Amino acid sequence: MGPAYVCEICLGPLEAVYDLEALRGPELRARIEAGPRTFWRYADLLPVAHDPTVDLAAGFTPLLPAPRLGEALGLRRLYLKNDAVNPTWSFKDRSVGIGMAAARRFGFEVLACASTGNLANSVAAHAAHAGMRACVFVPAGIERGKIVASAVYGPTVVEVDGDYDAVNRLCAQIGEEHNWAFLNVNLRPFYGEGGKTLAFEVAEQLGWRAPDAVVVPIASGNLLGKIHRGFQELAGVGLISEARTRMHGAQPKGCSPVATAFQEGTDRIRPVRPATIAHSLAIGAPADGRYALAAARATGGRIETAAEEEIVEGIDLLARTEGIFTEAAGGVTVTVLQALARSGAIGPDDLTVAYITGMGLKTQEALDGALPATVRIAPTLRAFEEAMLAAAT
Numbered sequence: 001m002g003p004a005y006v007c008e009i010c011l012g013p014l015e016a017v018y019d020l021e022a023l024r025g026p027e028l029r030a031r032i033e034a035g036p037r038t039f040w041r042y043a044d045l046l047p048v049a050h051d052p053t054v055d056l057a058a059g060f061t062p063l064l065p066a067p068r069l070g071e072a073l074g075l076r077r078l079y080l081k082n083d084a085v086n087p088t089w090s091f092k093d094r095s096v097g098i099g100m101a102a103a104r105r106f107g108f109e110v111l112a113c114a115s116t117g118n119l120a121n122s123v124a125a126h127a128a129h130a131g132m133r134a135c136v137f138v139p140a141g142i143e144r145g146k147i148v149a150s151a152v153y154g155p156t157v158v159e160v161d162g163d164y165d166a167v168n169r170l171c172a173q174i175g176e177e178h179n180w181a182f183l184n185v186n187l188r189p190f191y192g193e194g195g196k197t198l199a200f201e202v203a204e205q206l207g208w209r210a211p212d213a214v215v216v217p218i219a220s221g222n223l224l225g226k227i228h229r230g231f232q233e234l235a236g237v238g239l240i241s242e243a244r245t246r247m248h249g250a251q252p253k254g255c256s257p258v259a260t261a262f263q264e265g266t267d268r269i270r271p272v273r274p275a276t277i278a279h280s281l282a283i284g285a286p287a288d289g290r291y292a293l294a295a296a297r298a299t300g301g302r303i304e305t306a307a308e309e310e311i312v313e314g315i316d317l318l319a320r321t322e323g324i325f326t327e328a329a330g331g332v333t334v335t336v337l338q339a340l341a342r343s344g345a346i347g348p349d350d351l352t353v354a355y356i357t358g359m360g361l362k363t364q365e366a367l368d369g370a371l372p373a374t375v376r377i378a379p380t381l382r383a384f385e386e387a388m389l390a391a392a393t
Helices: 026-034 039-045 067-073 092-105 118-130 144-151 164-177 188-205 222-236 257-264 289-299 308-322 328-343 360-367 381-392
Strands: 063-065 078-082 110-114 133-139 156-160 213-217 246-252 303-306 352-356
Touching: 026 039, 039 092, 039 188, 063 188, 067 078, 067 308, 067 328, 078 188, 092 118, 092 188, 110 118, 110 164, 118 133, 118 144, 133 144, 133 164, 144 156, 144 360, 156 164, 188 222, 213 222, 213 328, 222 246, 222 289, 246 257, 246 289, 246 328, 257 289, 257 303, 289 303, 303 308, 303 328, 308 328, 308 360, 328 352, 328 360
Parallel strands: 078 352, 110 133, 133 156, 213 246, 213 352, 246 303
Antiparallel strands: 063 078
């Protein structure tokens, strides 16, 4: 398999395919459990060999029981997969680690991507670690924290006047003219496989079983589709008994083309112009939206939305109950999780996993004006006691 991403016959996207039957047997589980505590422990189910020169030790992030959030939502068996603790603080380190290994294998010298922020951070960091040149393209106006979190690694950061879809079109054109490794364009079949390791890890951390339901944020739609595929592959090699997980998706109402298609019962995903604080999910023409739709429908899942004010409430609820500060995408996930619990789409005793894909310090602007003011006092005991008494009443 080379650095191609479109079938020359049907013009459809290319996907990695594995001989699952050949991998069946106790040896696979033994190799995984003896492997590194990173996503590379699943090397048998990945499309390229491990390359230590580009490895930032991403993956095998915590699967945390969430009893206080679960109590607030009426869910007794709720877990959070906290991918905000990866090396560049988002799930993108999984995909970039695999895409980078492919880029090195094919001899690329320049790494690039179209990004709403998290992917740019990860590409820049991995390139710095590997001693390679990087150029990352982002929409003008994304959060300052994400610009800084890319620029610190020394890439060329290009802000494009337009939304993510305009950035992506430009990158596709550049990729046609220049021999650069655009991880989410010409190396997409490799890069896209990173998402399914979030299914592998959850199943292993649950004692080699799949959850009853998951909630996954949707941007391009790739992550939900790949997590679904990950559970299917584990069943295919015999590491879990079955893959019946209901795949639920979460989108911000201000950019919800996949959710709209789901609710209308159509396969046609109409592009929209994003208008949301959840910039990491602001993809108006999601390339893999149809796969997310198909996964949700095939498993009995749903795709729901979160209004802008609800996104902030979701961030706040997660922080107050479980001590996790998530970016706006996580606020969308928590809000949709709450809606699914209220509607009965997720039952009180369903084994449920919500995916938290990025950390909140990157997107502090989302909370502007939403947090209580600090208490300022003189450096005296009396001032402290007066302030605390006032706060108590």
